Amino acid sequence: MNVSVKKPVILKVDNISKHFGGVTALDRVSFEVAEGECHAIVGENGAGKTTLINILNGAIFPDSGYFEFLGEKFNGLDPLTSMQRGLSVIHQELALIEPLSVMENIFIGDLNGKFKGFIKSQKTLKNETEKILISLGCDIDPTDLIESLSTSKKQIVEIAKALVTSPKLILMDEPTSSLALGETRKLFEMINILKQRGISIIFVSHRLNEVKEISDRITVIRDGHYIGTVNTDETSVDQIIRMMVGREIKLYEKLQHEEVKKTAILEVAGLTKKPYFTDISFTVKSGEILAFYGLIGAGRTELAETIFGYIHRDRGVIKTHGRVCDIKSPKDAMRYGIGLLPEDRKIAGIIDSMSVRENLSIAVLPKLARFGIVKKSEENKIVDRFVKLLEIKTASVDDAITNLSGGNQQKVMIARLMAIDVDILIMDEPTQGVDVGVKAEIHKLLRELTKRSIAVIVISSDLPEVLSIADQIIVIRSGMLIGKIKSEEATEEKIMTMATIG
Amino acid sequence: MECKKRILSELFRKRANIGVGWGVLIAFVGECIALSVLSPYFLSSTNLFNVMKSFSYTGIISVGMTMLIVIGGLDLSVGSVLGLGGMVTAALMDRMHFHPFTSVIAGLLVGVFIGYVISLLVNKLKINSFIVTLAFLSVARGFTYLIAKGSNIFVRSEAVIFLGQGYLGKVPFPVVIMLSLVIVGTLFMHYTVIGRQIYAIGGNDRAARLAGIQSDNVRMLVFMTTSGLATFAGIISAGMLGSAEMTAGTGVELDVIAAVIIGGASLKGGKGTVVGSLIGAAIMGVLRNGFVLLGLSYEAQIISIGLVIILAVVVDSIKTGKAQR
Numbered sequence: 150m151n152v153s154v155k156k157p158v159i160l161k162v163d164n165i166s167k168h169f170g171g172v173t174a175l176d177r178v179s180f181e182v183a184e185g186e187c188h189a190i191v192g193e194n195g196a197g198k199t200t201l202i203n204i205l206n207g208a209i210f211p212d213s214g215y216f217e218f219l220g221e222k223f224n225g226l227d228p229l230t231s232m233q234r235g236l237s238v239i240h241q242e243l244a245l246i247e248p249l250s251v252m253e254n255i256f257i258g259d260l261n262g263k264f265k266g267f268i269k270s271q272k273t274l275k276n277e278t279e280k281i282l283i284s285l286g287c288d289i290d291p292t293d294l295i296e297s298l299s300t301s302k303k304q305i306v307e308i309a310k311a312l313v314t315s316p317k318l319i320l321m322d323e324p325t326s327s328l329a330l331g332e333t334r335k336l337f338e339m340i341n342i343l344k345q346r347g348i349s350i351i352f353v354s355h356r357l358n359e360v361k362e363i364s365d366r367i368t369v370i371r372d373g374h375y376i377g378t379v380n381t382d383e384t385s386v387d388q389i390i391r392m393m394v395g396r397e398i399k400l401y402e403k404l405q406h407e408e409v410k411k412t413a414i415l416e417v418a419g420l421t422k423k424p425y426f427t428d429i430s431f432t433v434k435s436g437e438i439l440a441f442y443g444l445i446g447a448g449r450t451e452l453a454e455t456i457f458g459y460i461h462r463d464r465g466v467i468k469t470h471g472r473v474c475d476i477k478s479p480k481d482a483m484r485y486g487i488g489l490l491p492e493d494r495k496i497a498g499i500i501d502s503m504s505v506r507e508n509l510s511i512a513v514l515p516k517l518a519r520f521g522i523v524k525k526s527e528e529n530k531i532v533d534r535f536v537k538l539l540e541i542k543t544a545s546v547d548d549a550i551t552n553l554s555g556g557n558q559q560k561v562m563i564a565r566l567m568a569i570d571v572d573i574l575i576m577d578e579p580t581q582g583v584d585v586g587v588k589a590e591i592h593k594l595l596r597e598l599t600k601r602s603i604a605v606i607v608i609s610s611d612l613p614e615v616l617s618i619a620d621q622i623i624v625i626r627s628g629m630l631i632g633k634i635k636s637e638e639a640t641e642e643k644i645m646t647m648a649t650i651g
Numbered sequence: 652m653e654c655k656k657r658i659l660s661e662l663f664r665k666r667a668n669i670g671v672g673w674g675v676l677i678a679f680v681g682e683c684i685a686l687s688v689l690s691p692y693f694l695s696s697t698n699l700f701n702v703m704k705s706f707s708y709t710g711i712i713s714v715g716m717t718m719l720i721v722i723g724g725l726d727l728s729v730g731s732v733l734g735l736g737g738m739v740t741a742a743l744m745d746r747m748h749f750h751p752f753t754s755v756i757a758g759l760l761v762g763v764f765i766g767y768v769i770s771l772l773v774n775k776l777k778i779n780s781f782i783v784t785l786a787f788l789s790v791a792r793g794f795t796y797l798i799a800k801g802s803n804i805f806v807r808s809e810a811v812i813f814l815g816q817g818y819l820g821k822v823p824f825p826v827v828i829m830l831s832l833v834i835v836g837t838l839f840m841h842y843t844v845i846g847r848q849i850y851a852i853g854g855n856d857r858a859a860r861l862a863g864i865q866s867d868n869v870r871m872l873v874f875m876t877t878s879g880l881a882t883f884a885g886i887i888s889a890g891m892l893g894s895a896e897m898t899a900g901t902g903v904e905l906d907v908i909a910a911v912i913i914g915g916a917s918l919k920g921g922k923g924t925v926v927g928s929l930i931g932a933a934i935m936g937v938l939r940n941g942f943v944l945l946g947l948s949y950e951a952q953i954i955s956i957g958l959v960i961i962l963a964v965v966v967d968s969i970k971t972g973k974a975q976r
Contacts, residue, residue, distance in 0.1 A: 512862040
């Protein structure tokens with residue numbers, strides 16, 4: 150499936166293999182990147198994308214094979230040389246120093262002024278930073294502190310930082326994973342500017358719709374094997390998924406909505422928390438999936454945490470089953486049958502010093518105790534039941550939670566909430582950072598939940614996901630409820646317009 | 652077969668919350684064997700009980716400190732609170748002529764109250780517990796001097812003296828108290844809801860709160876327990892010496908924290924066991940005893956204790972490093 154290119158090749162990866170112990174991370178992977186091209190690399194979690202990136206930026210050496218960059222052959226590079234030769238990497242987790250200013254961050258590797266050992270003058274730093282930022286078409290004040298910037302602006306700073314070394318190739322690892330759609334648009338504009346300057350981009354991502362939109366060619370790897378490279382114009386998302394998983398997964402299949410019982414479980418009226426959101430009202434019925442869509446920073450996560458009692462509301466009424474609830478803490482919310490699956494599993498979900506069992510049972514534990522003493526047999530029973538029910542793949546429930554894959558960790562988090570018998574489940578970005586297969590499984594799980602007449606509220610930045618799973622979609626922009634749409638009437642364009650245009 | 656496997660895995664799992672790491676255990680046993688070879692007197696029951704009595708304050712306070720370090724906190728004030736607890740109890744008996752029982756309860760309540768105030772500052776004002784308790788190290792010692800009014804206070808109550816000097820059969824009473832508290836603490840950490848919640852909060856506070864745990868309340872309980880145990884140790888110490896001394900407990904906080912860390916707890920929280928901390932205290936106690944028995948200098952002794960602490964932490968970091976890889 151290799152496609153010939155007219156522009157000169159600047160990076161040629163030739164038969165690179167890497168093994169970790171007995172595990173093959175990469176097996177004879179080859180591809181080429183042309184000048185000014187945006188080349189996407191896609192694959193499921195564990196396909197070997199990270200290993201490939203680490204080899205290119207010099208963090209690890211390949212076992213065999215080589216790569217050719219700007220006509221020079223390398224077995225491997227160290228990070229400094231690779232940067233000096235013109236290869237920059239922007240990592241998934243941004244590597245900026247929060248309490249320093251934009252300009253100090255951009256020049257952190259190159260602060261030396263005329264006198265060696267002394268820092269460049271503030272004026273020089275500011276001028277040079279402005280020059281770079283203007284060339285990227287954006288207007289961030291070089292003296293702003295990083296901690297005061299939004300995620301998308303931080304990313305621009307990261308790109309600007311990469312440009313200081315005048316790279317020929319920039320490697321971006323999951324650059325959109327922390328951005329909402331509107332911010333992704335800005336990033337894509339930036340990538341186009343870089344391409345026009347003849348800089349090549351390697352774009353590693355999970356989000357196939359974005360890959361389809363921005364890339365010129367796509368290379369697919371699966372289980373460390375090179376599967377193929379295709380021209381983006383000549384392929385479809387479905388074909389890429391087929392190449393990635395080696396089987397057919399219908400990801401965005403419309404959920405079969407069964408006859409929904411018409412009882413309202415959760416009613417929220419006039420909920421307000423300054424400065425996050427104002428006057429939000431909505432109703433969820435049992436067995437229904439309601440999706441909140443909005444850009445990151447629109448107040449969705451705060452809304453979820455307020456309903457759940459983690460943030461104290463300014464005003465507003467929350468009713469479950471028609472009764473007014475007095476929710477002051479997550480504990481209260483759980484008593485009223487509300488559960489929250491937090492957005493960032495690593496920060497707010499898993500307790501990584503504990504086992505699968507302890508993570509699963511921690512919320513339900515007080516119910517399994519008499520006089521404060523845990524009844525072990527009850528605990529084992531409930532843990533075993535949910536491990537079977539959700540098909541959580543673990544060698545033993547006593548294994549550390551960190552031994553599980555991201556998708557299985559997410560299932561443990563869902564089980565934690567199901568164990569306390571919630572009938573309203575709020576899920577904040579439930580499929581963020583999980584691969585295609587697990588995503589499909591979680592969607593299936595959502596369907597199962599609604600069959601048990603649980604009401605589900607999903608917060609998601611993934612528009613195709615929202616459209617395929619929700620019965621009702623609520624769009625939020627800058628803390629205001631912009632509109633409610635039935636899923637039958639919703640289209641991507643309609644929702645995007647509501648979410649972005651004021 | 653299946654059953655056997657289950658029992659084994661249960662035992663293995665329990666070690667996570669009850670037992671101690673193999674490294675610490677081997678170090679401790681090795682230390683004892685070496686000493687018993689070098690000094691025939693070491694294994695005599697009198698000497699063994701004296702050693703245990705010598706680290707009984709550390710052991711008693713370390714029960715609370717273990718919970719506190721597991722939950723992700725730290726208490727530097729326990730040494731001063733120990734001094735204050737003994738002083739308050741002795742002053743009430745000697746100068747105010749209170750009944751010994753009332754005086755002991757009052758002494759304990761002072762500790763519990765200090766723990767309550769510390770936890771308010773930590774929970775409500777979000778001040779790091781290191782800083783808050785560093786301040787209380789000074790505050791509590793100051794109050795001790797204030798109450799003492801310039802002189803140590805004698806303890807004449809039979810009951811309080813028994814706490815420090817009495818025997819249950821051949822076992823010194825402070826040792827009985829220490830061992831009972833270690834057992835209660837271990838059962839508490841392993842079998843109760845709150846025990847499990849302490850591990851959860853130390854592992855990830857935000858996740859624990861989102862799982863419905865009222866972590867501020869649990870943290871308050873742990874601070875109150877730790878300070879309360881510190882005053883209890885102070886009362887025992889006053890009984891043991893026959894007087895409440897103004898400088899009692901100076902530096903004890905470092906011994907207690909060292910015992911907990913040697914025992915396998917992590918200052919990051921989420922990890923540690925009460926039994927481990929007891930072994931940690933014992934390793935230091937036996938080491939001190941060994942230096943005395945072998946007639947080695949005090950200077951060499953305190954340097955060695957420092958080296959043991961570093962060794963324990965290095966071994967632990969190598970182990971966790973491997974586990975992560």
